Amino acid sequence: MLQQQPAHPQQRERARRRCEGTAMGAIALDLRPGLGIGPFTLGMPICEAFAQIEQQPNIYDVVHVKYFDEEPLKLDTVISFPDHGFHLRFDPWSQRLRLIEIYDVKRLQMRYATSLIGGQTSLATFVAVYQLFGPTYPGIYDKERGIYNLLYPGLSFAFPIPAQYTDCCNDGQAELPLEFPDGTTPVTCRVCIYDSSLGKKVGVGSLMDKATVPPLPVGSLYMEEVHVKLGEELWFSIGGQHVPFGASPQDVWTELGRPCGIHQKQVDQMVIHSASDPRPRTTLCGDYFYNYFTRGLDILFDGQTHKIKKFVLHTNYPGHPDFNSYIKCNFVIHSSDFVGSFPDESSSKHCITASTKWEQVKEILGDCGRAAIQTQGSTNNPFGSTFVYGYQNVAFEVMKNGYVATVTLFQS
Structure with missing residues (x-):
């Protein structure tokens, strides 16, 4: 057990x-x-x-x-x-x-x-x-x-x-x-x-x-920093890959290799909050995910255009229903205050990482108002609800202890 x-x-x-x-x-x-x-x-x-x-x-x-x-x-x-x-x-x-x-x-x-x-x-x-x-x-x-x-x-x-x-x-x-x-x-x-x-x-x-962990082997991709430019792209620090919004499945295969899994997306339960999307709610939609469990990453493709429309980054904290489904994604989100090239280390205090608590996120991005409540079913989720806070181009799923469980990136 x-x-x-x-x-x-x-x-x-x-x-x-x-x-x-x-x-x-x-x-x-x-x-x-x-x-x-x-x-x-x-x-x-x-x-x-x-x-x-x-x-x-x-x-x-x-x-x-x-x-x-x-x-x-x-x-x-x-x-x-x-x-x-x-x-x-x-x-x-x-x-x-x-x-x-x-x-x-x-x-x-x-x-x-x-x-x-x-x-x-x-x-x-x-x-x-x-x-x-x-x-x-x-x-x-x-x-x-x-x-x-x-x-x-x-x-x-x-x-x-x-x-x-x-x-x-x-x-x-x-x-x-x-x-x-x-x-x-x-x-x-x-x-x-x-x-x-x-x-x-x-x-x-x-x-x-x-006792400390032994050093990682040279070239290991474990805990590779994944840099985020909100509304634009992901950049992988060790491999040097750039994966932008709008990329095709072929582009992603070329950059990141074969996904660990592919599955069709369930209906978006948050679509009811979007006045610009009048589509009826059905069990499945045409969109589909590429799952990169070993990178702590999901990529959502539009089912009609076959272009990237969302990234989902996972922190793999215990106490969340998805714990042990993904390796931790070591992401670094650079705030929208920065434009052009990725900022250097001197601006790290304005970055959001997998270790950043929700109160710190608000200090960087400002208050975004009330949260949406997210559950994954009361019978199979004894850890309770999480809270989803939305900003332009990014949404944070926050656990009750104030740590971020997932980050969803999209283009507004």
Whole structure:
């Protein structure tokens, strides 16, 4: 069962997939220090993680998605596997995997080389970890939490230290492997897997925040800036493509390649507000979309002229019904104050991006009056309505938390 769970006192849940079954025993996943575990690789977009989950429903049959409902960019978006005791933590802005956190080592076995550690049968004790992964430098002792962090490149183990044995740690200068005077050795309570390219030390508490996403491969189109000139065109910063209003499907194929999907447009529910369009409302119209899910973009063509009439840009925020349908579009909208060529970085304060909240949009473009209320059906949308605000050449769909869910571009 896959659920979205806002990290908020008033929690709401949405079941996207349900596979009935009992809790399973510990599974074994290949551990790759600095790279990932099992099918999950550091730096992967959240949509790829969901794709891996969907491919193995018998293993990942209970999945929770957690996020901060009011400020989704403030905290990680987390995919949690309660049956298997681990989290995937995604950077909230780029929506890429920055940290894998195993919080219940008894529920998950890790396979490293030809050995297993963790689970019910192979306790991840300090001595066992040290024997499997080899010598390393003294770790970091967190006095406040009573936790000793043992660090390897791209991998850390947290061990709780009983109060009577804190002297054994001696500010991180413990004898390794760590054994207590009574002959026992601590068992790890948490394992973190992170990118080690920057040499940062990652562990529990504040050390967990030091994990960053690995750099994108050279030439990657992920999070490519898509610049908008209102009423004119889109410009893609990495590929250099220009896609203007009025372009044909052939033009779009040439610039952006084959679309991920094509579908006929449903009737425009907002047409009733347009006095200039007397067409009767029917279930379908002749217009059709090119869907570029991997770019976070839809392109609407006029069914008669076969020319672009609208662009729809998606921010892919959790808490919206379309979450995980599109990769986040990293758009930059230059306000109508600018004419001619695209403005330089000095004018960035006048730009609207996927991170810009609605109050900031109004400061840039001015007040536009009351919003239209948009719903996607009360039975399949537990997140409630969104609000659509229209300006010349652009409309913003705004979520209740004030973040923009979609931007629709058109020519007035």
